Every structure is written in structure tokens, then in C-alpha cells.
Amino acid sequence: MDNKQPIIVVGAGIAGLTAAFRLQQQGFAVRVLEASNDVGGRMATLSMGDFRVDLAVAIFPDSYQCLLKLIDDAGLADQIAPTSDLAGVVRDGRVRHTRGSSKLDAITTDLLSWGSKVLMIRAMLDASRAGDRLSWENLSLAAEFDGESAADYCRRKLNDELYEYVVGPVCRVFCMAPPEQVSAVNLFFVLRHFVGRSFFNSATGVDFLPRGLARQLDVSLESTVKTVRETASGVEVVWSKAGEAERTDTVAGCVIALPAPQMAEVYPQLDPLRRELANGVTYATAVGVHLGLTKRPDEPASVMQIPRSEHPDLVGMVIEHNKAPGRAPAGKGLISTVWLDSWNKRQWGREDKHIVDDAIAGVHSLFPALVANVECAHVQRWRFGPDIPHPGVHRAMTRFQAVADPKSRIKLAGDYMSSASTNASATSAEKAARELGALLGA
Ligand SMILES: Cc1cc2nc3c(=O)[nH]c(=O)nc-3n(C[C@H](O)[C@H](O)[C@H](O)COP(=O)(O)OP(=O)(O)OC[C@H]3O[C@@H](n4cnc5c(N)ncnc54)[C@H](O)[C@@H]3O)c2cc1C
Numbered sequence: 001m002d003n004k005q006p007i008i009v010v011g012a013g014i015a016g017l018t019a020a021f022r023l024q025q026q027g028f029a030v031r032v033l034e035a036s037n038d039v040g041g042r043m044a045t046l047s048m049g050d051f052r053v054d055l056a057v058a059i060f061p062d063s064y065q066c067l068l069k070l071i072d073d074a075g076l077a078d079q080i081a082p083t084s085d086l087a088g089v090v091r092d093g094r095v096r097h098t099r100g101s102s103k104l105d106a107i108t109t110d111l112l113s114w115g116s117k118v119l120m121i122r123a124m125l126d127a128s129r130a131g132d133r134l135s136w137e138n139l140s141l142a143a144e145f146d147g148e149s150a151a152d153y154c155r156r157k158l159n160d161e162l163y164e165y166v167v168g169p170v171c172r173v174f175c176m177a178p179p180e181q182v183s184a185v186n187l188f189f190v191l192r193h194f195v196g197r198s199f200f201n202s203a204t205g206v207d208f209l210p211r212g213l214a215r216q217l218d219v220s221l222e223s224t225v226k227t228v229r230e231t232a233s234g235v236e237v238v239w240s241k242a243g244e245a246e247r248t249d250t251v252a253g254c255v256i257a258l259p260a261p262q263m264a265e266v267y268p269q270l271d272p273l274r275r276e277l278a279n280g281v282t283y284a285t286a287v288g289v290h291l292g293l294t295k296r297p298d299e300p301a302s303v304m305q306i307p308r309s310e311h312p313d314l315v316g317m318v319i320e321h322n323k324a325p326g327r328a329p330a331g332k333g334l335i336s337t338v339w340l341d342s343w344n345k346r347q348w349g350r351e352d353k354h355i356v357d358d359a360i361a362g363v364h365s366l367f368p369a370l371v372a373n374v375e376c377a378h379v380q381r382w383r384f385g386p387d388i389p390h391p392g393v394h395r396a397m398t399r400f401q402a403v404a405d406p407k408s409r410i411k412l413a414g415d416y417m418s419s420a421s422t423n424a425s426a427t428s429a430e431k432a433a434r435e436l437g438a439l440l441g442a
Contacts, residue, residue: 003027005252006441008237010225010266013041015413016257017213017427018070020396022433023255024217025073030049032214032436033223033239039214043422045205046290048378050329051320052205055289055380058318058336058421059303061100061197064423066136066430067209068200075213083201083324088301090366091167092311097301101198116161122157123166127191134189136427139418140397142185149391150187151179169305174282174419176341177388178308186389187280189419197424199302203326225266228254228410233408253409253436257429259283260416267410277400281393281416285348286385289359293333295374306366313407314362335370337363341388351398352379386420411436 005028012034020030033381038044043084060067065103071077089111096111107117112396127134133142148156154167163179170190171179176257179187222242229236240246256263260278264270270278280313302323305316320327320334327335337359341346355375363371387393397417404412411432417426 001255003441004029006031006249007253007255007436008033008235008249008251008442009257010217010228010237010257011035011041011257012039012064012214012221013257013425014043014210014422015429016041016255017210017219017413018426018429018435019255019257019411019413020217020219021070021074021213022430023437026437028252028437030218032217032219033222033237034219034221035224036442037219037221040207040210042382042384043206043210044205046293046378046380048290048376051292051334051376052229052327053292053320053334053336053378054206054318055290055378056207056286056382057409058202058323060422061194062200063193063197064421066427067423070197070213072211072212074209074212076209079202079204079208079212080200081203081324084302084322085197085199086301086322088299089169090304090306091165093366094311095301095304100196103196106196109182111165113161115252116159119158119162120166123162123187124191126157126193130185130188130192133184134192136193136418136424138397138432139185139189140394140401142188143395143398145185145188146183146391146394148184149180150182150184152391153184153187153264154179159268159305161233164307164309169307169315169379172308172340173305173338174416175386175388176286176339177313178340178353181388181390183389183391183393185394186419193419201324203324205327211279228256228267229269230408230410250304252440255411255412255413255432255436257413257431257432258424259414263412263414269410271403273403274400277396278416280396282388282390284385284388285344286380286382287339287344287347287355288357288380288382289337289339289356290378290380291335291356291360291363291371291374292328292376293335293371294375296328296331296333297367297370297372299367311366314338314366315340315341317363332375332425333373335363341385344385348381352377355379387416389419406435409439
């Protein structure tokens, strides 16, 4: 079908590029406007000398069905391959390894006592009972489980050992926050979609996907959207390209694919309820410190989780050279460190060299051999880290979904509809593209 109605997509992160790709497939003439000078948003990879470092998005479990189909449909399937699923959790200064996809490892691991392993089955059953309500498209479907925090759930149904070595590390790594601040829904979500999974990735970096999609689309970089308004004749988009005068385009429809507060800023007609909810989405501040090493350390895990009792601020590490091939030159190592929101906020305005010193000292206190040979470092600041899904947020999002006008030619996409991830962003974008296409008669 080729109906060539013009559509603008705001933002060239994975949400915007997915929406544009799917709308173009339906026959629309789509233009993506991106404020920065590159595509991908938080799905970014940096060349640091001969190292290829993923700056935010790092891992892809095989539960990312929307992303896998998108990769296939975009002709990019030859760029991914199965990758290591070996994870480590530190306990008493020693790393306990398990393979994500191995049920045997879950039983034999010395991370937990037998009593805790039995209780863990209870948590997995609760996650499985929530079933498809733990939805990538709309996590407000699981609102009935949203009345307590992960910490309260753990106190009620699990035990202290699971709090320290499973529930705490999960919340710290996925949300950069302690389990007291995270809804039980998100704990179930991780148990269902990330535990017991295999993983995939690309040898060149996670940016293979945004770049591969952008090559097939009309993307205008350094193009900042100021406002998006629905009028009687269509949708009016006011935007400007760097160094050029402001311009107004009238198009048939628009998808706004931005983090929630940025979406509210460009969309003045957004109703007061959704505006309040969008501005209330709490994003963690993220400061990642990435370290290139002259020597590959003797640690086989690709992802490491660090409980609060082992380090108060350092929540995890991605051992990039184990995660996927091609990330570090032969014999060299590459590590990305992940920190708690409160540490990130303290570091935000400091000079990079001080942040790197603190990060190396933090890793050194646990794994001296890991950071003995630092060759280069990069500090990456993200204003919009993963969101911190406080208990009650999914109930609030029920109202967000309910008041959306199905007849509106402005559709929204982004990871705030579900548990923040590339797969949630892409899923929300496919829904936006589907609904807009149907409305405009694709
Ligand atoms: C440290 C960190 C680690 C993460 N790890 C993972 C992981 O391992 N796996 C995973 O699946 N997810 C991970 N995530 C989450 C994932 O990064 C996001 O959920 C996803 O990338 C969001 O994509 P998006 O397109 O919705 O938003 P974004 O990537 O933020 O894209 C929005 C785009 O809009 C542009 N923009 C903003 N304002 C305007 C404007 N006015 N006009 C035009 N353009 C504009 C921005 O420049 C940006 O390019 C991580 C996030 C962080 C921060």
C-alpha cells in the first residue's frame, strides 16, 4: 500500500525509529526529526580508541520479541548472535556464577541456602501468575500488584537472604534504586522477562539497530521540535534545524517518541492529568564510567550484580569483552560500571577525572585485579536513566492510558508505558504506528 500521507516522528531513539519504520512499511511518507547530531538516543555505542563501548543500553534477553522481529524485518538479523549468559553475584567478596539459561545452575548455585531456593520458587510462581499482565506494551495492566514495594513483598513472602542477594541486586541494577523505592510489579517483570533467559547482541555495538533503521528512513538531525498541535486540517509541528529559522509543517499525523517530561513539554494540548503523570515519572540520573584495560582480567562473567552489603553505591558491572565479541582488542579488557541513583546525582556536576578516580576506587575495593591496568576511561551522563517505578506508578499509568483519545492524530511512544527498556520503547512505538495507521486509513 502506498498512500504517501506525510507523518512526522519526533525523536530518533529506538522508539521514534521503530514507529517511523513501521509507518513507512504501511505506505506513509515519514520524516524523523532528531534534536541531537546522531541517531539512537540512549541506544548508543562509542568508539574509545579500539574499544567499542555501549554507553547505556547493554543487554538484550531473548524475551525481547518485538525487538527481534524488528531486527529481522529491517534485514539486520545477520548482525546479531547469541552471547554469554554467565552472570555473577558477589557474596562475601567472592563471585557466585550462574548461567541465565541453566535451570541446573539455579539449583546448584552456592549464592543461596536451600531454604531461600525454595522460597525463590514462590516468587517465580507469583511472577508467573501475573502472566501476560506483565506487558511490554502497557504495564498498567499489572496495577493490581502495584500496592507494595519489592522490599515489602520480600518481607511478606521471602526472607532476608533473598532481600540481600536477589531482590536488592535486581532493583539496584535495573532501576538504580533500592527495593524500598521500586514497585513489586517491576520485580515480577524482571523475574518473568530476564531470569532464565538467553541473550543476544551485536559485535559492533548496540547502535547497529538505530543506525540500520535510520539508513532506511528520512531522518533530519539537529532538528529540534518545539511544539506539536492538532488542528482541524492535521497536525502542526513547529521545529528548527540548527542555525536555521523556525519553520512549521502541517502533516497528517505525528508520533512523539520522547521521555515523558520532554513529551509533555512539546505537546501543549496534552490534558492536565496526563501532563501531571508524565512530569511525575521519576527517571534515575545515570552516570556510567567505562574503563578500557590493557590486560583482560581473569573473570568470566559478562554481567555482575553487587549487593548493598558488598558496596553501597556500585550496583553492577558489564564486563563488555565477555558480553559480546568485538568490543575490546585481543588481550585487552573493557568494563562498564553501573551506580546507584544517589551516587550518580552526587557525581553529576563533578569533573570527569574525579568521577573516574572514585569509580576506580569503588571497583578496586571489591576486585583489585579487575582495574589494575586502566588504559582509558569515559564518563557518560544520562539525564534520563531508567525510571524508578515507585509503588503506585502503574496504577497511575492506568489513568494515563484511559484518558488517551483514540481519535487523536498525535500518538505517544516511549519506555514510560512499561518497564524502561528498548523492547518496551519499541513495543509502544509499534502500537502508536498501528493506531495512527488505522486512523489515517493505511
Ligand atoms: C544507563 C542505562 C542503561 C540501560 N540499559 C538498558 C539495557 O541494558 N537494555 C535495555 O533494553 N534498555 C536499557 N536502558 C533503557 C533504554 O536505554 C531506554 O529504555 C530506551 O533506549 C529508550 O528509547 P527511546 O527512544 O524511548 O528514548 P531515547 O533513546 O531517549 O530517544 C529520544 C530521542 O529524542 C531526542 N529528542 C529529545 N527532545 C527532542 C526534541 N524536542 N526534538 C527532537 N528530538 C528530541 C533525543 O535526542 C533522543 O535521541 C538503559 C538506560 C540507561 C540510561
